Amino acid sequence: MTVQQPTRRGAAARTAPGRGRRVSAGEARFALALLIPAAVVVFGVVLYPVVRTLVVSFFDVDSPLPGSYPFVGFRNYARVFHDPRFYPVLGHTLYFTLVSTALELVLGVVMALILNAPLRLRWFWRSVAVMPWALPTIVNGALWRLMDNGQYGVLNAVTTSLGLGAHQWLGSPFLALNMVIVADVWKNTSIVAFFLLAGLQTIPSDLYEAARVDGAGAVRAFFRITVPMLVPSIAVVLILRTIEAFKVFDIIYVMTGGGPASGTQTVAFYTYLQAFSNQLFGYGAALSYLVVLAILALALGYLRILRQGALAGVQ
């Protein structure tokens, strides 16, 4: 069996259903049959909560109990934009999301190339690479909180012995935000790497052979073959990491509790404070739906940059 050479356009050219084809009834029925189990598993569970939260976002609900609450239309949504505490929170979230996903992507590509290379002890490198991913976020947060501790943390022991002096790593708002990013990148780069590794596996090796025959060097081959062929995988991990990063909660909860001076409060953490601690469920619900919109906007932006279809996953 031989495989047709994929073109430069990469995945887009290889996707199956041609735009011109008509929708056949048999195909649609088969699609429905394949999708029904997923729909039951997902929407059977979340439809009620999702709809209820949407309804709640239009009411001034300040208690978890059922009862009569005033209808406020879009005022909960409007209130988000008049909330002076919201903008710094949004800023932290965007900074966290952009910086951590960018770092994870760059380091993830490097890691995937290492893991894909014909090195000795490949099983060893791969099992090392999976380790941070396997560590629960709660432990990761506690671990970095301890290592970053200004009094008895190991990070200061390292920096002092290198002559860089001791610091309160979690002591000032901006530095603390960056330290949370370090902890997040340390853990999540391996996820990105394994996804890209799976993507690298789909690149037929004869493409490289052809490039080599043409006299292309490794760097050229990387940019001419690897990167374009990896774009679909990059789009996926970028969007997945963006979703996770935008919703970041656990590691903040454990590592900094949102401090110092609210410097590490993110939208999800702020939503938690409003909805749970303060029992402003209407406001919290509105915030949650705005999070969905913001993530969608970011995801669509990435896809446009990467020239994937309207949503990767469907061409």
Place this chain on the structure above:
Amino acid sequence: MDEQVVPAQGLTRRGFLHATGGLGLTAVLAACGANGGSSGGKGSGKGPIRALFMKQAGYSEDDIAKMTAEFQKANPDIKVTTDFVAYEALHDKIVAAAPAHTYDVVLIDVIWPAEFGLRHIVADVSSRWPASWKSEMLPGAIATTEYKNVFYGVPWILDTKYLFFNDDHLTRAGVDPAQLDTWDGVITAAKAIKKSGVTQYPLVWSWQQAEALICDYAQLLGAFGGSFVDSSGKPAFHNGGGVQALEFMRQSIVDGLTNPGSTQSLEEDVRKIFSSGQASAALNWTYMYGLADDPKQSQVAGHVKVLQTPAGPAGRPGVNGSMGLAVSAQSQNQDAAWKYVSYLTSQPVQNKFALSSLPVWKTSYDDPAVVKTNPAVVPQAKKQLADMILRPQVKNYNAISQVLQAELQNGLLGKKSPQQALNDAADQAGSLLNS
């Protein structure tokens, strides 16, 4: 769709069940199981009840299991099930469980009676409170579950912050422990200790952006004669003692007396820094004594001493860090729940388990059996527990606390002057107090 289905005047349960009914599996099932709104019932005084406690601080899980077993023996027709969660999860668990009425008895913190009471999550038990309790319990204890003359539970775990010091450090620096009786004296002592080089930062506090910061601040605010809200219910911490307290805190950082890690520390970090000998004095809850004085956990065991909180110009109130047992307003079996609550909070039971947590009853502190459980702490506790300061008792306490935490940190980190930070906090808190 919601505009059409849900009556415009309010979101009713029926309204949104109509809106969602039949759409999803869970919607249907949620509708089936939902019985009634916010009304609980007294019940028959028998049958099953479920209680929610916290892990680790105060009474242990084993203590509560023993108490419950005794209770079951006396009340065989009540079947008690107990659940335990970490303190950090307690509030959210109570909130999430309220509409499903999972629990009949819940443990609540001193800062929650207003929040939970006004939202009908916990029941008003004023009519069940015997009048005699009001004179037999410590005043600080009574305030734990009371809001606007209504009782939303019975005080159970009593705590406040004490001053712990390392007597070895003081001796080496030539400081007389008697100096630690006032906050001025503490600062003088800290300067002497720092100068002597015994510790680089003699003081450490739990000033992370969390409730712990408010606890330390409350104690200092009380000492400097400030108050959180004035008699008309408006913020008052940006005047007088409230500002002096924050100035005192900030100055101790500027002077290098307070460990700069304090702004990222919780109570547990304070304990660790103190136990490693890197601090000479610290405010903390009762629990620190046992751990800091344990050679397995601590490098300063044998040198830990406990004092009442130091006095400021306006006295020495300790922050009220107590907790109480409440009957859930959703409970269908409130009579049985109340029986269980009254048993757990009764004086004989509390005296018996005094080693884990000090009783709420005045006369217990003269009981030699109780004193014997912790001779270092009980005498100080007897004095301190009679004089406590409450954090503001308002419906949306958590929101106000968050605002205050953030602005206190701005003041502590020098991003704003103390007065400015507290003015900003008062601005935001003012609108929250009105809402």
Place this chain on the structure above:
Amino acid sequence: MKPRRSQLALLYVLAVVMSLVILAPFAWLVIASISPARDLISAHPHWWPSHPTLSRYHSIFSGQAGGDDVAANFRVAMGNSLVVAAGTTVISLVVGTLGGYAFARLRFRFRRSALFAFLSVYMLPPIALVIPLYLALSNLGMLDTKRGLVLTYCSIVTPFCLWTMSNYFLSLPSELEEAARIDGCNRLQALTRVVLPLAKPGLFATAMFGFLLAWDEFLYSLTFTSTTNAKTIPVAIAEFTGKYSSDFGLIAAGGVLAALPPVVLALASQRFIVSGLTAGSVKS
């Protein structure tokens, strides 16, 4: 492609650097888990504990679960986590792979909106859904059960599986299955006999990710569980830090143990990630 010798040397250097960056905090975690509590709070961190102790591992494996003993409860939580994460992964992977194939290869109306709907569920912060989900699980009698958690987690993990598998299918050449259909396979046979074997690396990466998503989940588990019936590892570890007291050594020991099953799983499945297109049909 065979890298040149110099490139290979560079890759080895990078592999070593990567391992150091990853292993150093892990080493610290292991050291912390065997250090006496008083060593952990020392002003000058010990590179190796003066008196290494396995007491924390011992208390995790020998204690009496169900009561005060948080260490012993952790052991039970590990079992719960394994059951919940495995159950979630199996269900989500199966339904997600089927659905993902539909999105990648079949044409039908509302395809884009349907995918959009699935993904939006994944984008909602869990905090928004906790209370209504609690109510629903309570009415189903599934609070504090592993089934309840599996049900909840599947709703998060399935959209994720659907999306990644759909993308993975898109990256596979469709010519193979078209050839299979010309050879007389029906659509389902083409999927199971041709596409799925090719998709192994993607399936395993997705399964790993799905497993760890469930393994790691904190907020739902914290809210929906209350006893050792169903408490999972993150909740058990969070309980190592009680209201005031926490022993980082115990958290570290829990972390080391919690990382083991996924690492073993990754080791077992990594040879499948290696296989697939390069080793499979393309070269045949």
